[in-house]
Amino acid sequence: MSRVPYHLIEAGRKGIQREREREIMASPTTEDHSPHIGIDCINEETQQISEKDIVLEKGGEKDMAPLPGSSSIHRSSSRPQLDVSGAAIQGNFEEKDPTILLPNQSDDISHLALDIGGSLIKLVYFSRHADRQVDDRRKRKVKERLGVSNGSRRSYPILGGRLHFVKFETSKLNECLDFIYSKQLHCGGMDSRCWPSDAPQSENAVIKATGGGAYKFADLFKERLGVSIEKEDEMNCLVAGANFLLKAIRHEAFTHMEGHKEFVQIDHNDLFPYLLVNIGSGVSMIKVDGDGEFQRVSGTNVGGGTYWGLGKLLTKCKSFDELLELSQRGDNSTIDMLVGDIYGGMDYSKIGLSASTIASSFGKAISENKELEDYNPEDISLSLLRMISYNIGQIAYLNALRFGLKRIFFGGFFIRGHAYTMDTISFAVQFWSKGDAQAMFLRHEGFLGALGAFMSYEKHGLDDLMVHQLVERFPMGAPYIGGNVHGPPLGDLNEKISWMEKFVRKGTEITAPVPMAPPATTGLGGFEVPSSKGVLRPDASKLNVGVLHLVPSLEVFPLLADPRTYEPNTIDLSDHGELEYWFTVLSEHLSDLVDKAVASEGGTDDAKRRGDAFARAFSAHLARLMEEPAAYGKLGLANLLELREECLREFHFFDAYRTIKQRENEASLAVLPDLLLELDSMTEDMRLLALIEGVLAANIFDWGSRACVDLYHKGTIIEIYRMSRKKMQRPWRVDDFDAFKERMLGSGERKPQPHKRALLFVDNSGADIVLGMLPLARELLRRGTEVVLVANSLPALNDVTAMELPDIVAEAAKHCDILRGAAEAGGLLVDAMSNIQDGYKEDTPSVPLMVVENGCGSPCIDLRQVSSELAAAAKDADLVILEGMGRSLHTNYNAKFKCDALKLAMVKNQRLAQKLVKGNIYDCVCRYEPAS
Numbered sequence: 001m002s003r004v005p006y007h008l009i010e011a012g013r014k015g016i017q018r019e020r021e022r023e024i025m026a027s028p029t030t031e032d033h034s035p036h037i038g039i040d041c042i043n044e045e046t047q048q049i050s051e052k053d054i055v056l057e058k059g060g061e062k063d064m065a066p067l068p069g070s071s072s073i074h075r076s077s078s079r080p081q082l083d084v085s086g087a088a089i090q091g092n093f094e095e096k097d098p099t100i101l102l103p104n105q106s107d108d109i110s111h112l113a114l115d116i117g118g119s120l121i122k123l124v125y126f127s128r129h130a131d132r133q134v135d136d137r138r139k140r141k142v143k144e145r146l147g148v149s150n151g152s153r154r155s156y157p158i159l160g161g162r163l164h165f166v167k168f169e170t171s172k173l174n175e176c177l178d179f180i181y182s183k184q185l186h187c188g189g190m191d192s193r194c195w196p197s198d199a200p201q202s203e204n205a206v207i208k209a210t211g212g213g214a215y216k217f218a219d220l221f222k223e224r225l226g227v228s229i230e231k232e233d234e235m236n237c238l239v240a241g242a243n244f245l246l247k248a249i250r251h252e253a254f255t256h257m258e259g260h261k262e263f264v265q266i267d268h269n270d271l272f273p274y275l276l277v278n279i280g281s282g283v284s285m286i287k288v289d290g291d292g293e294f295q296r297v298s299g300t301n302v303g304g305g306t307y308w309g310l311g312k313l314l315t316k317c318k319s320f321d322e323l324l325e326l327s328q329r330g331d332n333s334t335i336d337m338l339v340g341d342i343y344g345g346m347d348y349s350k351i352g353l354s355a356s357t358i359a360s361s362f363g364k365a366i367s368e369n370k371e372l373e374d375y376n377p378e379d380i381s382l383s384l385l386r387m388i389s390y391n392i393g394q395i396a397y398l399n400a401l402r403f404g405l406k407r408i409f410f411g412g413f414f415i416r417g418h419a420y421t422m423d424t425i426s427f428a429v430q431f432w433s434k435g436d437a438q439a440m441f442l443r444h445e446g447f448l449g450a451l452g453a454f455m456s457y458e459k460h461g462l463d464d465l466m467v468h469q470l471v472e473r474f475p476m477g478a479p480y481i482g483g484n485v486h487g488p489p490l491g492d493l494n495e496k497i498s499w500m501e502k503f504v505r506k507g508t509e510i511t512a513p514v515p516m517a518p519p520a521t522t523g524l525g526g527f528e529v530p531s532s533k534g535v536l537r538p539d540a541s542k543l544n545v546g547v548l549h550l551v552p553s554l555e556v557f558p559l560l561a562d563p564r565t566y567e568p569n570t571i572d573l574s575d576h577g578e579l580e581y582w583f584t585v586l587s588e589h590l591s592d593l594v595d596k597a598v599a600s601e602g603g604t605d606d607a608k609r610r611g612d613a614f615a616r617a618f619s620a621h622l623a624r625l626m627e628e629p630a631a632y633g634k635l636g637l638a639n640l641l642e643l644r645e646e647c648l649r650e651f652h653f654f655d656a657y658r659t660i661k662q663r664e665n666e667a668s669l670a671v672l673p674d675l676l677l678e679l680d681s682m683t684e685d686m687r688l689l690a691l692i693e694g695v696l697a698a699n700i701f702d703w704g705s706r707a708c709v710d711l712y713h714k715g716t717i718i719e720i721y722r723m724s725r726k727k728m729q730r731p732w733r734v735d736d737f738d739a740f741k742e743r744m745l746g747s748g749e750r751k752p753q754p755h756k757r758a759l760l761f762v763d764n765s766g767a768d769i770v771l772g773m774l775p776l777a778r779e780l781l782r783r784g785t786e787v788v789l790v791a792n793s794l795p796a797l798n799d800v801t802a803m804e805l806p807d808i809v810a811e812a813a814k815h816c817d818i819l820r821g822a823a824e825a826g827g828l829l830v831d832a833m834s835n836i837q838d839g840y841k842e843d844t845p846s847v848p849l850m851v852v853e854n855g856c857g858s859p860c861i862d863l864r865q866v867s868s869e870l871a872a873a874a875k876d877a878d879l880v881i882l883e884g885m886g887r888s889l890h891t892n893y894n895a896k897f898k899c900d901a902l903k904l905a906m907v908k909n910q911r912l913a914q915k916l917v918k919g920n921i922y923d924c925v926c927r928y929e930p931a932s
């Protein structure tokens with residue numbers, strides 16, 4: 001006999017008091033303020049706004065388990081924490097791009113690599129993280145039983161930490177040296193051949209560097225910082241950087257045509273050959289055939305330096321961005337000689353040139369009696385930008401043609417995430433190739449060389465990184481422009497919020513849309529003018545790269561029928577109407593969510609301030625995405641729902657629905673014994689139906705659905721549960737129950753063949769798990785099927801987490817021998833239970849009931865990135881049950897599996913019901929798909 005730990009029994013006792021149920025009728029306004037892990041304990045991560053970071057986390061789990069001593073509050077290891085202690089905006093606060101200094105930095109730097117170009121110095125540096133992985137009993141048991149491997153891919157570990165991307169103008173080399181010195185970046189690079197650099201600091205520190213400046217400024221580095229520069233070949237680095245990005249980052253490459261940005265899924269097995277066009281000061285064109293296999297086939301001296309240099313002379317602009325901005329208001333027909341100017345306003349139709357085609361860039365200037373001052377700087381800038389972009393596009397096309405290459409990737413900082421520049425290049429490539437070749441752009445555009453130099457350190461372990469091990473996050477700074485933030489880490493939450501408040505003010509000002517006047521002429525070669533619609537953001541490139549966390553233990557769910565074609569999101573928000581609807585839903589839910597979040601932290605003034613900062617940050621994300629839906633990569637509803645959870649965690653709201661979850665668990669556990677008795681009195685057929693019905697009915701407890709939350713004010717949990725069950729009229733909107741029943745119970749001659757192992761992706765706390773999924777799990781166990789409950793690693797809305805499940809199971813097991821035996825066999829019960837209360841006894845040894853975490857903290861699940869525990873559990877599984885709207889409708893509704901799959905959910909949103917199943921709110925889905 002096993003015994004449930006005392007604290008669990010206590011928790012259970014509280015649960016049986018029916019009066020307590022009443023407490024959950026209305027949304028609680030005050031909640032217990034349990035102690036939680038102090039800020040000091042939190043593994044601080046830094047977000048450097050407007051720097052581009054790749055975050056590399058320690059080779060363990062995407063670990064969401066709490067630290068010892070905290071029962072239900074977790075921190076996100078996947079979320080950067082902005083610590084602005086002592087932060088100040090330097091110089092004039094009204095300045096467009098204020099530099100923000102963060103003086104209290106204490107990064108543990110390991111390596112730095114540089115690309116010192118003709119115009120810009122690019123820095124890539126790596127900061128390490130301490131490993132805070134928690135190995136609790138449940139995890140150890142799961143590891144024992146399932147044999148979870150931990151990164152068998154390499155003989156040396158990938159270090160936890162982040163890659164930061166920073167740039168300086170080459171003319172401001174001193175600032176760059178000061179930056180390196182202030183952050184002691186040069187001290188990490190002990191030995192270029194050694195990684196990690198745990199060796200004591202040597203006299204002969206070396207830094208890997210590429211670009212001409214690696215030669216030109218080597219002595220200065222020695223003099224000022226005492227480090228030697230180890231030079232890396234520039235082309236080698238560009239190619240290594242591009243190959244790394246294209247292989248490791250899912251939404252790295254995109255096309256940009258007529259203002260429309262589309263991310264391109266690159267097939268790793270079909271990446272080569274391609275043409276890499278790096279538009280820096282000058283332009284290099286490289287035919288890439290593989291890793292380290294390339295040839296520089298061409299180039300042009302008319303590049304980014306030409307645009308910036310000529311532009312500066314002709315317009316007196318003080319910065320590159322200013323020049324680019326001018327171009328947005330320009331009309332190049334005042335200065336370019338058009339076909340119509342030559343042909344008296346007519347087209348030259350015989351060779352397909354329209355009157356508005358540019359015949360000669362700047363050609364009009366020769367025939368007019370005008371001085372430079374007589375031209376608008378705006379027109380000059382646009383004319384120059386078009387001249388150079390078309391020219392590069394055309395030369396790139398010719399080289400692609402020369403080598404039969406279909407794909408051209410453009411990098412380099414000339415592009416600057418500028419929509420018009422990209423459109424112009426794309427038009428040139430498309431026009432000249434008649435649509436045969438495709439121009440693509442890279443999000444980390446100008447950092448290819450620096451990244452390649454970084455990769456040239458041996459044994460960093462990054463080169464065999466895989467897409468599914470990177471998780472991209474967009475932190476609170478992402479919606480705001482400007483501010484070169486120099487220096488992590490950011491630890492003090494109060495200061496962080498006040499800084500956020502300041503930044504929000506500044507950010508709102510500078511994100512005001514810049515209207516784009518449509519240019520008046522068409523481009524050279526007769527194609528229509530690139531018409532970048534909507535808002536042009538010259539500095540968009542600062543924003544469109546999120547933070548990439550490396551989680552080496554993440555794996556692709558092994559039971560996906562075809563991971564390459566798998567798309568988690570059912571709703572693609574590229575339809576504007578859809579986007580607007582969901583944005584409204586999320587915006588309207590925001591104040592209620594803030595109330596819950598603040599209450600979950602005791603309703604203190606500090607919590608209110610954090611709640612306010614969270615609301616601002618999340619609203620800013622929504623506004624940003626409304627303005628530019630592709631700003632953070634391909635956008636699906638699941639991404640928005642996850643962003644909301646991540647945003648809450650960023651402001652240290654680790655479990656906003658904690659109290660609600662506890663109350664609902666207690667109330668449901670109190671009625672579980674009666675439900676089990678009722679079920680046990682039924683025939684097999686009736687019981688299976690009642691169980692599925694029970695799951696669907698109990699899925700109504702969803703605090704993320706506006707309609708459901710309104711319902712909760714009208715009754716107790718049990719009243720709502722009963723009402724929900726009563727309304728379960730078959731056939732359900734999608735009703736494959738009979739096929740599932742046949743598979744489970746057999747028919748006629750066919751004997752039932754129990755599944756070997758079922759994975760139950762569970763959803764909400766309370767009735768959903770206790771009265772819905774646990775009884776279904778019990779039925780499977782009774783039939784000899786091993787059951788693995790798959791739950792969130794981190795809280796999301798009222799979803800039950802893997803951390804919380806063992807306690808709930810232990811409590812339920814007090815009333816049920818099947819659950820008890822199975823939980824014991826699965827290592828879920830901590831102590832042996834001494835006093836089983838019901839009379840149900842079984843002699844047969846139990847099949848195990850296990851709990852694994854899924855690796856995420858969202859109401860939805862992307863099965864391309866799951867925990868190693870779940871991947872291990874999936875190996876022997878032949879049945880997958882996905883439950884709830886988030887996991888089986890918003891995501892995975894169309895997912896195909898190698899094994900039998902059952903998708904169960906109540907649709908708690910009218911629009912989704914109409915769109916997905918042509919039905920109504922509260923309709924149910926029971927979709928059964930046998931192994932494909």
Ligand SMILES: Nc1ncnc2c1ncn2[C@@H]1O[C@H](COP(=O)(O)OP(=O)(O)O)[C@@H](O)[C@H]1O
Nearest residue numbers: 117118119120280281304305320412413414446
């Ligand atoms: N802030 C900036 N200052 C100067 N040039 C910039 C800036 N942002 C973008 N550019 C453009 O990027 C070009 C430099 O691109 P980059 O890829 O860094 O090449 P390089 O290695 O030659 O410096 C410049 O010539 C200019 O056209």
Ligand SMILES: CC(C)(COP(=O)(O)O)[C@@H](O)C(=O)NCCC(=O)O
Nearest residue numbers: 702704705706859884885886887909
């Ligand atoms: C976030 C959710 C997917 C959670 O649903 P669940 O997975 O718990 O069934 C769902 O609450 C939702 O889609 N809410 C937004 C829609 C609405 O308020 O109607």
Ligand SMILES: [Mn+2]
Nearest residue numbers: 763764799859
């Ligand atoms: Mn849920």
